[in-house]
Amino acid sequence: MKLSILLAGSILTSAIAGNVYAQTCGAQPSCSDLGYTYTGSTSDCLSPALKCPFNTSYFNCTKKADTFYQFKLNWAWASDIPGKQDWPAYQNGIVIGHAHDIKNYGAFIIINGKKIGSLTGDVTQRSFFYFNISEGDRITIDADDVHATFVPYYGS
Structure with missing residues (x-):
């Protein structure tokens, strides 16, 4: 009889202590x-x-x-990109522009070492371009007459 009372008391104590612990976790x-x-x-x-x-x-x-x-363009922060120079992108954005052919073999754009071109093979034609770039990308526009603008995004 004493064993059953002792057992019932310990079970009741465990239930009360467990319930209090759950409420204050x-x-x-x-x-x-x-x-x-x-x-x-x-x-x-x-x-x-x-x-x-x-x-x-x-x-x-x-x-x-x-x-x-x-992806809204921030024209207030637009900047020109010179030709034949390594240019680092300081933000995400776009590059738009045109370039004149280089001595009859075309204009090239180089992004992070990847050469894209010849965009035209005719000395009298211009190459028009548009591309997205990410912060840290490096761009070179290999052409004689370059008119390129970088326009960053507002959100970057």
Whole structure:
């Protein structure tokens, strides 16, 4: 009889202690702490919104405006690229321009050591170009008459 009372008492003590421990294990993080920062309409999300598991009025998604901003051209920071010189890209962006043929064998563009050309084989023609580059890329435009502009993206 004493053994059964002792056993019942230890089981009850374990249950109470376990229950108290479970209730005090830690504070629940907020939706903001988990990255769910938007509230309101999800109509401008590019994909289905991810809702906070603790409060479904908070969500996270890729917004159309945020995506456009990443690739919006920042013409205020545009800069010219000289010909026949190694030029390092200081941001993500685009290069646009044209170059005149080099002594009848064409104009070349070299990006990170990769030679692209001859873009034209006629001494009277110009080569027009447009390409995307990433921060740290190295560009050389091998031509006699180069008119090239680098335009960075706002979001980079």
